[in-house]
Amino acid sequence: xxxxxxxxxxxxxxxxxxxxxxxxxxxxxxxxxxxxxxxxxxxxxxxxxxxxxxxxxxxxxxxxxxxxxxxxxxxxxxxxxxxxxxxxxxxxxxxxxxxxxxxxxxxxxxxxxxxxxxxxxxxxxxxxxxxxxxxxxxxxxxxxxxxxxxxxxxxxxxx
Amino acid sequence: xxxxxxxxxxxxxxxxxxxxxxxxxxxxxxxxxxxxxxxxxxxxxxxxxxxxxxxxxxxxxxxxxxxxxxxxxxxxxxxxxxxxxxxxxxxxxxxxxxxxxxxxxxxxxxxxxxxxxxxxxxxxxxxxxxxxxxxxxxxxxxxxxxxxxxxxxxxxxxxxxxxxxxxxxxxxxxxxxxxxxxxxxxxxxxxxxxxxxxxxxxxxxxxxxxxxxxxxxxxxxxxxxxxxxxxxxxxxxxxxxxxxxxxxxxxx
Numbered sequence: 001x002x003x004x005x006x007x008x009x010x011x012x013x014x015x016x017x018x019x020x021x022x023x024x025x026x027x028x029x030x031x032x033x034x035x036x037x038x039x040x041x042x043x044x045x046x047x048x049x050x051x052x053x054x055x056x057x058x059x060x061x062x063x064x065x066x067x068x069x070x071x072x073x074x075x076x077x078x079x080x081x082x083x084x085x086x087x088x089x090x091x092x093x094x095x096x097x098x099x100x101x102x103x104x105x106x107x108x109x110x111x112x113x114x115x116x117x118x119x120x121x122x123x124x125x126x127x128x129x130x131x132x133x134x135x136x137x138x139x140x141x142x143x144x145x146x147x148x149x150x151x152x153x154x155x156x157x158x159x
Numbered sequence: 160x161x162x163x164x165x166x167x168x169x170x171x172x173x174x175x176x177x178x179x180x181x182x183x184x185x186x187x188x189x190x191x192x193x194x195x196x197x198x199x200x201x202x203x204x205x206x207x208x209x210x211x212x213x214x215x216x217x218x219x220x221x222x223x224x225x226x227x228x229x230x231x232x233x234x235x236x237x238x239x240x241x242x243x244x245x246x247x248x249x250x251x252x253x254x255x256x257x258x259x260x261x262x263x264x265x266x267x268x269x270x271x272x273x274x275x276x277x278x279x280x281x282x283x284x285x286x287x288x289x290x291x292x293x294x295x296x297x298x299x300x301x302x303x304x305x306x307x308x309x310x311x312x313x314x315x316x317x318x319x320x321x322x323x324x325x326x327x328x329x330x331x332x333x334x335x336x337x338x339x340x341x342x343x344x345x346x347x348x349x350x351x352x353x354x355x356x357x358x359x360x361x362x363x364x365x366x367x368x369x370x371x372x373x374x375x376x377x378x379x380x381x382x383x384x385x386x387x388x389x390x391x392x393x394x395x396x397x398x399x400x401x402x403x404x405x406x407x408x409x410x411x
Contacts, residue, residue, distance in 0.1 A: 049392075051395070057259075058260050061257070106292075137395065137403055138395060140394070141395075
């Protein structure tokens with residue numbers, strides 16, 4: 001499979017926000033940011049085919065759902081790490097995390113690359129969350145991989 | 160010809176509790192709002208219209224219901240009626256669900272002079288369909304010059320409200336009823352001989368065309384997407400996309 005160029009990768013990227021509902025226990029929700037919220041980048045490559053974009057949206061939203069599952073131990077630990085990092089250690093939220101995702105024809109994420117969050121357990125939890133079950137659809141056979149998804153850790157206002 | 164609504168008897172299996180036909184979804188059976196359940200049998204189907212969680216379904220599937228629920232991936236949430244059409248068998252439910260993807264309606268009209276391969280199936284059957292990712296079609300359209308949408312399809316009860324998906328993953332319409340006494344199986348055999356589809360038990364099925372659905376949605380200010388760009392490739396399964404877009408509807 002052919003890897004995207006940086007420009008293509010940027011156009012192909014989606015942003016996920018992990019949201020924490022303050023006072024709502026272990027809930028971590030996620031959503032796609034609007035495309036125009038992405039940083040401006042030079043546009044040189046052609047727009048990817050719509051069915052690639054559609055599949056990337058599916059993957060992003062499914063990842064978001066997995067990251068929002070309060071019944072998942074990995075989500076609970078990840079949430080705890082985020083909270084502790086912010087409230088106890090006083091560290092700012094991590095910068096947006098670029099993940100590269102390869103999806104097998106079965107829909108299973110077979111390879112996942114991202115820069116370390118700086119905590120081995122958090123890295124392991126994130127990896128486990130995104131690779132432990134298949135996406136609901138097979139990727140388009142003609143889609144270039146990896147997909148590049150940009151994860152943004154965030155704490156929104158209380159809802 | 161007699162028209163048969165494609166509803167299914169309500170059966171809700173939740174934490175070992177079997178509720179009878181049209182029985183309410185009781186908390187005592189472990190099916191609390193938003194809670195995952197062991198097994199849900201929806202009476203009808205629906206399709207997600209937008210990221211807000213609005214679900215398109217058949218009007219007759221929600222008529223007279225004391226309460227409404229939508230099931231997706233073993234998760235049940237309460238739904239409210241957002242809009243009902245007086246002209247077509249169409250209704251929209253509001254839910255708190257966040258779909259992975261929403262329907263994209265085909266912008267262009269269907270060809271009036273030829274059939275096209277499509278996929279339509281009840282959500283409850285899609286849920287258990289073993290070869291979902293390999294199924295390309297299971298029905299064909301019947302050419303119509305008056306803008307109607309009819310299919311030769313083997314859909315079973317529970318398909319009311321399910322999307323009719325074209326090969327490109329665009330929504331062409333929504334299944335509402337089977338027309339009894341329509342084309343004989345002998346007449347359809349020829350059709351199926353030319354199409355690599357499952358011919359078993361296919362009958363004439365009526366669907367509300369995308370044009371009418373979009374008109375209704377616009378009139379009620381309900382967001383939706385339309386396009387002529389393929390949402391899946393030719394090698395991807397419309398059945399898998401139908402499952403992504405679909406949901407079950409339970410009338411309590």
